[in-house]
Amino acid sequence: MLISDLLRLLADETRLRVLHLLEHEPLTVAELQEVLELGQSSISGHLAKLKGAGLIHDLPEGSARRYRLREDHDGMLRTAWQSMRDLSLDEPRFAADRKRLEDIQATRGSSWVDRVAGSLHREYAPGRTxxxxxxxxxxxxxxxxxxxxxxxxxxxxxxxxxxxxxxxxxxxxxxxxxxxxxxxxxxxxxxxxxxxxxxxxxxxxxxxxxxxxxxxxxxxxxxxxxxxxxxxxxxxxxxxxxxxxxxxxxxxxxxxxxxxxxxxxxxxxxxxxxxxxxxxxxxxxxxxxxxxxxxxxxxxxxxxxxxxxxxx
Ligand SMILES: C[S@@+](CC[C@H](N)C(=O)[O-])C[C@H]1O[C@@H](n2cnc3c(N)ncnc32)[C@H](O)[C@@H]1O
CATH class of the missing domain: 3.40.50.150 (Vaccinia Virus protein VP39)
Structure with a gap:
């Protein structure tokens, strides 16, 4: 991927919001929709671009698919996302998205353990190296x-x-x-x-x-x-x-x-x-x-x- 294509990919606000949320934890389109308050086709379009670039991947979960950041890529892709993430981490809109996600999950009573059941082998868990x-x-x-x-x-x-x-x-x-x-x-x-x-x-x-x-x-x-x-x-x-x-x-x-x-x-x-x-x-x-x-x-x-x- 050319650096100019990569920068264009990461320069989109919605895609950055999606990446910040997925950095927090893997999510389905429906969950992303609820947090971002955007239509399904818009979110699916952004997810397809991120997946095509190799930044995220997805796995079936019942009738839905759960998207997560890839950990197996390296080089320019990883460096570009990590730099972008570090630069934008403190921006209030990304923190607000994370807070909204936590609020939605707290209302539903769903815990991290419940959400990763069946996919724990692919998940990061602190200390589990x-x-x-x-x-x-x-x-x-x-x-x-x-x-x-x-x-x-x-x-x-x-x-x-x-x-x-x-x-x-x-x-x-x-x-x-x-x-x-x-x-x-x-x-x-x-x-x-x-x-x-x-x-x-x-x-x-x-x-x-x-x-x-x-x-x-x-x-x-x-x-x-x-x-x-x-x-x-x-x-x-x-x-x-x-x-x-x-x-x-x-x-x-x-x-x-x-x-x-x-x-x-x-x-x-x-x-x-x-x-x-x-x-x-x-x-x-x-x-x-x-x-x-x-x-x-x-x-x-x-x-x-x-x-x-x-x-x-
Ligand atoms: C990458 S190092 C591995 C060191 C160690 N096993 C480790 O995991 O830290 C490879 C070692 O193989 C040794 N080696 C080279 N030729 C060898 C030979 N004919 N018989 C046994 N060891 C050899 C080298 O000297 C070197 O120390």
């Missing part, structure tokens, strides 16, 4: 003797170490290993060790790990098939493999991050881990930020019963 969910669920996780391949400078150590019997961070980069060692010395002296080695050739004994992780590192590894074979070799019976990597893509932006591979197909990961059981792969929705990389999550297990053992 993927990050908070991940931190919370991790408390139930147990990594046993964990080997993190391509651990980098240990940014994930704080999450994993408290839930692991031992944590061995493996990385071939001397700079990452040095940075990681100084980080873990401060945080978890003794419980976390660093090993400078490539994932394709691990100086570790067979069956010495209860969990092996590749957290966005497989796309850096020259020979990912060899690295997954090594991971399978060091997994103890009952041990689990977790790979977070990228879905195959054609984005040249990955090169700036030093990726050797433009993502992977789930079938490749399954083939390279064929000595393990219960392979399972699934993809997350594209990231909000351009170019919208997608994460591929792959897990597999070594057959047998897990047993508590010492350090790898």
């Amino acid at each position: 993927w990050e908070s969910l991940c931190h919370g669920l991790l408390h139930f996780a147990s990594f046993g003797r964990c080997v993190d391949i391509g651990a980098g400078d240990g940014a994930m150590v704080e999450l994993i170490a408290p839930r692991a019997t031992t944590l061995l961070c493996v990385d071939p980069s001397p700079a990452m290993v040095a940075a990681g060692r100084s980080r873990v010395q401060a945080l978890h002296p003794g419980a976390v060790e660093y090993l400078q080695a490539p994932g394709e050739k691990l100086p570790l004994a067979d069956h010495c790990a209860d969990s092996v992780l590749f957290l966005q590192s497989l796309q850096y590894i020259a020979d990912p098939a060899a690295a997954l074979a090594e991971a399978a070799r060091i997994l103890a019976p009952g041990g689990r493999l977790l790979v977070l990597t990228l879905v195959s893509h054609g984005f040249p932006e990955a090169d700036a991050f030093g990726h050797r591979h433009h993502g992977f197909a789930a079938a490749d990961l399954k083939r390279w881990s064929r000595t393990l059981d219960q392979p399972h792969a699934y993809t997350l929705p594209p990231e909000g930020r351009s170019p919208r990389f997608q994460t591929l999550i792959f897990t597999a297990t070594r057959a047998g019963r897990a047993a508590a053992r010492g350090r790898p």
